[in-house]
Amino acid sequence: MKLYKIYIAAFLVLVGTGCKKDFLDVNTNPNALPTATPAYVLANAINTSASSLVGVNETGMFWSGHWTQSNGYIISTTLFQYNFTNGDFNYWDGTYDNLYDYQYVIDNAKDAGQDFAKGPAKIMQAFNYQKLVDLYGNIPFSEALKGVNKLAPKFDDQKAVYEGLISLLDAGIADVKANAIPSAFTASDVLFKGSSSNWIKFANSLKLRILMRQSRVSGRDAYIIAELNKTIAEGSGFLTSADAGVNPGYTPSAGQINPFYDTYGYSETGARRANNNWPRFTEFTVNTLKNTGDTVRMKRLMYAAGNEDGANPGVSLKPEINSNYVGVPFGSSSGFLPAVTSAPGPSVLIKGAYNKPFIILTAAEVQLNMAEAKQRYGASVNLTGTAQSYFEAGVKESYRTLGATASDAARLLSSGVDLVDFTASTDKLKAIAYQKWLALANFNGLEAWSEYRKNGFPLTPQSKNYVTDARRPVRLYYPGSELGSNGANVNAQGTIDPLSTRIFWDVD
16 A cells, blocks of 8 residues: 555646546646645546556456457466466555545545535445455555555455445445535536436445345345345435446547557557457357357457458458357467457447447446345345346346347347246356356456356356466455555465455355
8 A cells, every 4th residue: 555645746647647638637837836626636536446447357357257368479377377476466556546536535525615526535435445355355444545644554354344335335425415516517527427316326336236245155144135225225226227437538639548448449549459469258258158149249249250340340350140259268378369269349349439438337237236136135125126127137238238239138038048048047146147247248357257256157167377276366465565565464464375365255
């Protein structure tokens, strides 16, 4: 964790990345210290929360079994031989920096006359803290973000942090209800454009995610049911028909386009990025979609081998027939070059579509979490629908997000195929887990990996480059930067083995 934070300087450095000038520029006098108002910092902090997901979602997409790499690159030993140290995959420092930005907003909103910024800041803090728990387990929470007043914050038990996030989200909801975002500042809300109702639904949806992530932990049912019913009783509902997408006003300028598009697709001028040859869908994912008859989603998730036709954006260069969709065995180091395998497709990458929102939570995930809650707890949770109705709504929402139609989804849902037709599925919880895992593909790799760790399903193949045993990564090391600055508290967490030291909700 960073031991200090200069908010204004950090803000001035960050505003140039992917942010719209009309609401993030500040006029500066070179002879005077500029002031960063909470609303400006909030806008940039939300944008940073989204852009910082690119790296961790890539890792999650690989370890969830959705993506692997093409053989146009030397095989990544960190990803596919699980040969990494505390110098790799450092998502800690940037996330705590981002949390400090939100704390600045919370601490300064009242004095600036911008109390409306506090609620969204608390909700986004909870969003980021959950990410840290799901990657690292125990983390600084109760003593975090205190700067020089607590240079070596203690680590809190991860289950206690999860419970603390529910309280933090409740506080955020209360602040949103008490302080609507004025119309003059709606542009500062790069997530919901000033919609208080959507902020509350987002917070409730995060609570649902946090609670259902613990659903396989022994002894947690009573707590989960009680908190779910409190959330339902609040009355605002969940984000069930619209995705949460960040868009600060992406423009075709360097550093100001959708960060996923920028990383894996094209530059602001339309030049294909070298990384466009890097991720490829796994053979497991491609074959599973074909075997379940889910080829409509397949053709939205990925391009046919040969990738996108640059002269016909959004369409594959080769005919879009099943045989032209080719996956790569997970971790394979030869035989699968970029030109003959399937890359992320039109749901996320279309040449020229640099300004799509960066999705941080899908309505499909929310609906499928509701399906799981109803299937596990039945009448004990006060949801008015059935597990089947939420399951089917989740699949339809997945189709919508991918750019397909509800009628395409309806054909799948009545196909009689296990895992895709709820009635025909022999294990309803496995069907829900599979659909949730699939709905997260391309959009949220961390959540896909977390769901995979939680459920151990679907049964994706082990990496071709890791032949030692059947183990997979279940967490990350604490980064070396935190060991250097807060070593006593890091060492107090005991010996960490990323192949066996599980997060508390990962029971098997």
